[in-house]
Amino acid sequence: MPRSLPIDTNNLALWLLALALPLALIAALVSGPVSIDLAAALQQGWRGDGSDAVILWQLRLPRALLAILIGAALGMGGAAMQGMLRNPLAEPALLGVSSGAALAAILLLYYGLAWQSGWLLPVLAIVGAFVAVACVWMLAGRGASASRLVLAGVAINAFLSALMALALNYAPSMFAMQEIVFWLLGSLANRGWDQLLLALPFILAGAVLLFSARNYLRALSLGEASAASLGFRGHRYPLLVLLGIAAAVGAAVAVAGTIGFVGLVVPHLVRPLVRQDPGRLLWASALAGALLLLLADILVVNFVGAQELRIGAVTAFIGAPFFFWLIVSARRGQGS
C-alpha cells in the first residue's frame, strides 16, 4: 500500500499561506502614506495619544483586521457557493446577497440618511442581504434543486440591479451619485473598530453555519441524489449554507461595499491545494481570501494618486487576468 509522503507539497503550500498572513499583517501595519515609528507606537499602547499610536491602533490595525475578516468571509462564501451549486463559476453575488446589501445601502445614500449614524448603513445592508436571500429561497420553493436556486437568484439579482439602476438614474445630486458609485466599488478606507465589531459576529456565525455544512458540500461532489442517499436530504442543509453565506457575505458587503472576484477566484486558486475537497476548501479559501484582500489593501494604501484607489477595482484587476489565464490553460490542456 502506498503511504503518503511525510511532507505533502499541497499542505506545505497551505502552511506557507498561513505563515504569509501574519507577515502581510505586519507589512500592512508599517506601510502607508505616513511612516510611523512602530516600536514607539506599540510601546505607547492601545490608549496612547501620540500620532503614531493613533495611526497604528485606531487606523491601520482595524483596517488590516477588517481586510482579513472580509477577505475570509468572501473567500469562504465563494467556496460554499461553488460547492453547493457544484459549479466552479458560482459566486455569492449569484444569490443576490451582495445586491440585497448594496440596494439597502444605496437607498440610504440616496436619501442622504447614511450619515445619521455610523451603524445605520451596515445594519440595514445586512438586513438587505437576508431579505434578498429569503426572496430567493421563497421564489425557488421548498426542496428546490441547485439549478432552480440559481435561476431564482438570477431573477432576484436582476430585479435588484434594476432598482439600483433606477436609484442611480434619479440620484438627487451629483454628490449622492458619487457616494453610491464609490460604495459599489468597495473600500476599506475610513473603517474602524466599529465596523469590525459590527461585522465580526455575523461573519463568525456564517463561518460556523458553513463549517457545519462541510460534509453536505462533500457529499454534493457526487450530485444531489447521491448526497440525499448519503444522509443529506431535505432542505435543512441548503438552508444552512444559504444562511451562512447571507450572514458572512452580507456583513462583508455591509461594511466594505461590493468587492468582486475574491469569492470567485480564491476557491479556484486553492482547490488543488486541498485535493479538491469542498469541505477543506472552506477554511483554505477563508485563509487565502484574507491574504489576498490584505495584500490588495496594502496596494491601495500605498498607491499615490489624486483619487483614492478603490479596492474593488484592484480585485477586479486581479480577477480578470485570472480568467484569461484559466481559459488559456484550458486551451493548452485540450491541445496536448
Added chain:
Amino acid sequence: MEVTCENLGLERHGLKVLRDIRCVFKPGELTAVVGPNGAGKSTLLEILAGVLVPSSGRLTFDSRDAEKLPAAQRAQICAYLPQAETPAWSLSARDLVALGLLPWGRRGEDAERIARALKTVDAQPLASRPVTQLSGGELRRVQLARLMVGDAPLLIADEPTAALDIRHQLQLMHSFRQQADAGKTVLLALHDLALAARFCDRVLLLQDGHLRAQGAPEDVFTPALIGDVYGVSCEFRWRNGVADFVPLDLL
C-alpha cells in the same frame, strides 16, 4: 436487512409513475429490477434509497418505517448508486470512494477499506487518478467501489453494468453475488436479462409503473411474458446454469 414495500406509489405532476408496488427483499438475496425504458425502475430504486418520498404506501426496513428513520441513520442502512453520477470536482478516485464512508463519519483514515473496495472492482491502479480523467467504464467502477466501501446492509445500484466491458460486467456481478452471499440485500436495475437470469435469485419485472411479475428468473423470463412486456420475441437457453438470452425480433 429485510425491505418491505407495501403498496408503494409515486405521483409526479399528476402522473402516476409508480403504483401499488408490493414486494419483499430478503437478506442474502440478489434481486434484479428489470423492465422497458420508463417502466419505473429508477423511481422505485430512488424511493428505496430515500432520494424520493413515496406519495402512497409504506416502506419498511426490518419492520421499521423507513420514512421515520433519521436521514443519517437511513444512510447507514442503504448505499445507493444512481444511474448517472457526475462528479463535480476532479477528486482522486481514492477520495471519491472515501465519500461512501461519510454516513459513518470516517474520513480518509480508513485507507485499508478503500483499497479493498477499489480492488473489488479491479480499480486499484486508478486510486490516485483524478476521476474527471477516467473513461466512462473506469469511473463507473470507482463509483461502484464507493457504493461498496461502507457497511450498509442494503446495496442499491441503478444499471451498474451499463458502461462496463464484458470482463468487468462479470467481475462486478460476481462481487454483487458475494455481497449477497455474505448476507446483504442487493438490488440492481438491469437491462441485461442474461446477466439478471444468471446471477440473481429473484427478478422484479416492471411495466408502466406497476409490478408485472416477480419471482425466480426462470419463472419470470418466459418468452410469452417478455414478448408481452417488451414487444420482442425471444429465446432463453440454459447451459450449465448460464442463461443465454437471445432477442429474436420485434413483435
